[in-house]
Amino acid sequence: MALTGKNLIAGQWTGETENGFVAFNPALNQPMTTRFADATDAEVEQAIVAANKAFYPYSQLSAEKRAQFLDTIGEQILALGDDLVTTACAETGLPEARIIGERGRTVGQLGLFANLLRSGEYAAVIDKADPSREPLPKPDTRLGYLPLGVVAVFGASNFPLAFSTAGGDTASALAAGCPVVMKAHNAHPATAELVAQAISSAIKLCELDSGVFSLIQGENYRIAEQIVKHPLVEAVGFTGSERVGMILQAHINQRPEPIPFYGELGSINPQFVLPAKLAENPAEIAQGLVASMMMGQGQFCTSPGVWLVVDGEQTEAFEAAVKTSVEAQSAGVMLTPAICKTYQQTVAKWQDIPGVSLLALGQQGESHLAQATVFTTSLATFIDQPELQEEVFGSTALIVKCSEASDLLQFVSALRGNLTASIHASDADISLAGELAIPLAHKVGRLIYNQMPTGVEVCASMNHGGPFPASTNVRSTSVGSEAIKRFQRPICYQNLPAELLPSLLKD
């Protein structure tokens, strides 16, 4: 399908592309050709009003109809074929295999929610009446769930499919019964448009109201503010930096009516390498950590940014193995020139922090490519320098060397919230691992044992979130079937006749 460069506003492709923006091919280091419209205030308004109008009819669809819609979106995404893969690779610099894998995951997520809807597992609690109860009769009360209303979603730069137009936030909101107004990330507008075309086809095939989904393009920042402050928007999903997330949070805080904001922000994902584990095979653990750090050129929210070791006989061997492994890494393409520049500047700045030393440097490439780096520091420096707890988006890590095992607990108590942490331990470390696990669990959304943090399983027991700044809403996950709950809320039906009860709550 040809690209229009326009916004999809309730089924219509609208907007002026002339003065719009273009995407950039980071691998070729040159701008792309299609020009995309910056959505106007009027288009944003129209999309939200149409979504609100579509809300009641859409929320009344049977679970089966909603499941069919999700499945159809998946089919239509696959029907885009190679075009989608080529486009996403060009706009993000990510390799083909990764994009194909991510497409599979995106379609899989839609299927997961379709199956969840079909399973009818949606936790109906029924407490029947007891007219003879003393001192007062017990009324019939039944707990159900309603969708919240129009959901605004902001696409992520680093997952052009799985956390973008038809990604986890969109899939879970649509599954919950909420229309979606999607703000595409301006780093991959063509990918966003193709996926929006697929969703639009699915809407037609399923004969739904076109207001159920709109796509807003633009690089004008004002659009985000307009969306999150709009009185008809009932929830916001966002995956991105702590800086941008907190700007959105500040706008949302100005609303007269509070709404849930699901921001998945920064994380350094600390990796605790316990002494016996390190001694066992220092090279193996070093190579594993470097490989995890290099995944997606370090542009994963679960990238292992800080590695803890207790200084001992094997530290030198570990560091040597890290050095060897990092030096073998080619320089890599990052998602956008701005992201690459920020990475390069931060890494340069770290070299000037007293107490932080550069341990290893990957291969140098052309100036638009990013070079892998690993630094080392002491626990004291880490605790003294709060900026070392800020996520650096890219292929870098900081080794924090502790003098003794109890320092690991001190590190945990200074740690901010994180999406994940891993404890790498051998059998001889189990008692230390147990001591560490309790306070560490309170700092993370996912606690991992002897596995790397990159790679997030999409299933019912997943939690992708965690204490701030990992997430702005610690009680929610943006991955896995529980993600649907972010866009629903409880309602109690008291003494309702069967005709008026939702089907799940009938006897």
Add this chain to the structure above:
Amino acid sequence: MALTGKNLIAGQWTGETENGFVAFNPALNQPMTTRFADATDAEVEQAIVAANKAFYPYSQLSAEKRAQFLDTIGEQILALGDDLVTTACAETGLPEARIIGERGRTVGQLGLFANLLRSGEYAAVIDKADPSREPLPKPDTRLGYLPLGVVAVFGASNFPLAFSTAGGDTASALAAGCPVVMKAHNAHPATAELVAQAISSAIKLCELDSGVFSLIQGENYRIAEQIVKHPLVEAVGFTGSERVGMILQAHINQRPEPIPFYGELGSINPQFVLPAKLAENPAEIAQGLVASMMMGQGQFCTSPGVWLVVDGEQTEAFEAAVKTSVEAQSAGVMLTPAICKTYQQTVAKWQDIPGVSLLALGQQGESHLAQATVFTTSLATFIDQPELQEEVFGSTALIVKCSEASDLLQFVSALRGNLTASIHASDADISLAGELAIPLAHKVGRLIYNQMPTGVEVCASMNHGGPFPASTNVRSTSVGSEAIKRFQRPICYQNLPAELLPSLLKD
């Protein structure tokens, strides 16, 4: 037990009562004698730090130990005997039977959470490993729940026991594994102290860390700000007015790290009397509504504040019955002189709103007592005057007369969020009831059929919350067993050895 007038700070009774404040007996219309300390900044700080220190050990208690603690609090509250009842009646003006009932409900809530903990129902989701899965092995992932940390609770004026010191918020937070810092409502400090004595005894009997519960007294507003902005406070529970709730929300919005704020604020609880129901027996429905409005002198968050009727043959008979019923109501004691004054002023103001007419006036009493009132207005006036959607705390209601049945839908679309709404219907009204139920459900936390909204069942299927301003967090309930979830958050344990898994998540 004698009253100290002091704060309970992690097991110690501290504070200077000399320059403190006294409570007021609204029935006798005179101040009481015991003087209560205004907590200092240092005492508040100490309470929160002690609660945080108690958090990890308390959160590690077995479910059975936590259940025993809740049961022991209930026993200790009952052991306070008549003292508690007499004190609560004196401080609130509420009748003895009501306070005895509320005490039963408070002890019952503690027992509900104890049973919930013992049932071990806490939704463990276990997805075992699948090492042979292609293209990547599936790791073992298990979803559990962790308590959030220190919870701050603000007591409500209108439920000195069930929504105060050991009320629903405290019970659910303690059940979740969170220490509680309680700010007593300054209208009933002695009741709060007695219940805090009971909790303190339970802490000693169960040999827990004294930081698990502290009671902060005071009428100095600055205390609230200090509490909700404190970096160690991880969640806030509040029941009270929209005005005060939004002040707390604004303070919380200034925190660098967002935390959940569970504010249960105002509600007008609209009552839809459908045409056939009205025709059936206008006097019966009128008497039922007036009786519900008079409960607790109208000082219930579920008090029916707006009644909808469709103008017809029976409207006159309905209004006449309302008038007769209201005129028979004695003037009543309100919770505090300030609440009574606000009620009197608001009711006086309403008489001056063009298009609003006074229909019925209860008996006049002494100047410190509140007189019941019922007003009438048109749908157009109701929609034009946003202040008519603001809760009036006290024994008053507004009858909104619609010209035709379809006006009821127009009313619903103008309606803000509410805790409850009731549809009063006979068989002949069922189709209209069905039409109304869908949009109305989206405006309320509990939808009721042919029952009055007052009286909130404490059970697993209850929802006491709803869209703003009913609640600041639409996804939560402050009553019933689901209330515990407000103070817990998910965590995924990936590939953990059995020794490190919480007991509920072991195979």
